Amino acid sequence: MTLIDPTVFDTKIYLDGAWVQGAGEPIDVVEPATGETLGRLGGASPEDVSRATQTALVAQREWAALPHTERAAVLHRAADLWDRHAEEIGAWNTREVGAIGPMAAFAVRVAAAECREAGALPSHPLGEILATEKPRLSMAQRVPVGVVGVISPFNVPIILGLRAIAPALALGNAVLLKPDPRTAVTGGVTMVRIFEEAGLPAGLLQLLPGGADVGEALVTEPDVSVIAFTGSTAAGRSVGELAGRHLKRAHLELGGNSAFVVLDDADVDRAVNLATWGAFLHQGQICMTIGRHLVHESLYEEYVEKLSAKADSMVVGDPSADQVHLGPVIDEGQRDRIVDLVERSVEMGADLRAGGTHDGLFVRPTVLASPPLDAPAYCDEVFGPVASVVPFANDDEAVKLAGAGQYGLSLGVVTSQAMRGLALAERIPSGIVHINDQTVDDEANSPFGGVGASGTGSRHGGAAANIEAFTETRWVTMRAEPGEYPL
Incomplete structure (x- = not known):
């Protein structure tokens, strides 16, 4: 079965579980090695971001309420699908991104590993019992943030998008994905199709290809709680500044030398x-x-x-x-x-x-x-x-x-x-x-991130980083009987 069919996504974006016309300008999918046009995607607009966010909020609440085993099962099926369609996805990676065969195959292998690692998160302990001076149960509880905006780059779009998408979904969130428009099939359509085939409910992963205006809309949208951005340091500074003004977390994985x-x-x-x-x-x-x-x-x-x-x-x-x-x-x-x-x-x-x-x-x-x-x-x-x-x-x-x-x-x-x-x-x-090794490596279970102008630390990889990145900590107490106070 073909996973990626250009006739399906021709001039369309993916909202609410369906391929629909976007309000932005269509995007040509160009092979850098030959200049050949491989297909056309729809372009999203800021209005599409608002629409996607509202439906994602509804879907997210239902998703987070499911038994953890059901969320884990979707991630494990997705991992198997990466393996099953590795050759087809690798071919798109080579043509659209310019990756040589071993690099394309590596990206697909890591994608499967990311989904398997994420599949362990739903059953991970999501809190702790706290000491308290009152006669009550006191807990620190990890809860989903809600809707996560993922902005991914052109260079390794599978890994650099999925390492945020997979754990965010596993922990009970919905995701709005804005891939780099130059590699929006490998970095966008592929993600949608994998999770669609894996049985992810509609509205939990929405694809919004577009330019800076779409990225800005994601960052400023009030109901998008967290931004996971991978890209240049210059762009990351802008994203971080804008997110700060809107009092939301931005996980920034930026440049390096x-x-x-x-x-x-x-x-x-x-x-x-x-x-x-x-x-x-x-x-x-x-x-x-x-x-x-x-x-x-x-x-x-x-x-x-x-x-x-x-x-x-x-x-x-x-x-x-x-x-x-x-x-x-x-x-x-x-x-x-x-x-x-x-x-x-x-x-x-x-x-x-x-x-x-x-x-x-x-x-x-x-x-x-x-x-x-x-x-x-x-x-x-x-x-x-x-x-x-x-x-x-x-x-x-x-x-x-x-x-x-x-x-x-x-x-x-x-x-x-x-x-x-x-x-x-x-x-x-x-x-x-x-x-005694070179600097380029990536494993799904290991923390990843830089310091200084390279980003805001390890926000991807491993249970600790992913849980920190895509959940909020809530203090919860419970007493057997209502407390009494002197006023």
Whole structure:
């Protein structure tokens, strides 16, 4: 059975369990590798957001009142459906997003794992008994927040949307999803179809593709209680500011410029293997991508030479037509930004050792040696296949370099002494740390999030983070008889 049929969603959005015309402009689904139009989705409007919210409120109350086993069953069926339709979904991921086959398959595997992890949440203890000075039962109870707005990005739309959708639904909430319009099939239609087939009642997951006006409407809608946003730091600041003015929680998972520290006792070949994956996977369009390669001066030249050779050997092309290492970046705007950052960095003195060229949306993996520390390709998030390599003389300098800048998402340290690496990492602010590994990883049961300009901490992954993110804490007391007071 086909899961994703473009004739079903043609020029439509998904409201109240049905594909209907949206009030916004239709959205073309474009394959970045070829420029081919794969289909058309409807566009939502702020008015559609209001309509969806009101029906979601009704559906959410009924959903939260169901036995926990029924909610869990929907999540487990959804997990099985991700596995069953993995090939079809992966093909859409490759064509719409530009992901190579292994990356597309990884996203689908994580999606199934996210649903299975979420399936355990409905039966998780949702409160605790509190000590009290009065003759009563006193409890801290976790209750659903109500309606959750999820705003997801283009780069890994399956994982970065589902990691909020699945736990929010499992904990008794309804979800309004606004995917990036560039990848709204992979990041939107697929979610809807999976949960539709899994038996999720109508109104609990609604699809609202659109632009900034739709995102703003989600944030400002009074009956949307929580916003889960994944995207750039600049956009996240706007979302957080707007949410703050409306006194609602916003879980922000933002940009990164991850440091990869190669200590003087590291094996260079193994470090380069890790660095190649962490810097160039998915064209560098991952928030955890290694942007800053910090290498001890005794290993520096060997590391740069081998990383550059690796970059030059990689095949860039259409991942749906050939076996390649890198596919296209998402669009011309992203390509032009990458090219601009590299060119300006070279003008400032960075040594271009590999790449630096492009053909259409296909950008060669690029290595910049010894860029100035204020070069934009070094200190900014590139979101492209660009590795900036800088030497350091000792551990203290490595800590200083790795901890500099505004981001604090993921950190990798390579050393033959694991405890030395852990001790070093403890001195560097970062939401995620990998000793003897690269910086790009994701597991459904593990907390995920960054510090500083990388976001508001771990708000996804694992029972503790998910329950904190998508429930409210309510104080409840109960006495056998009414209390008496002196007034």
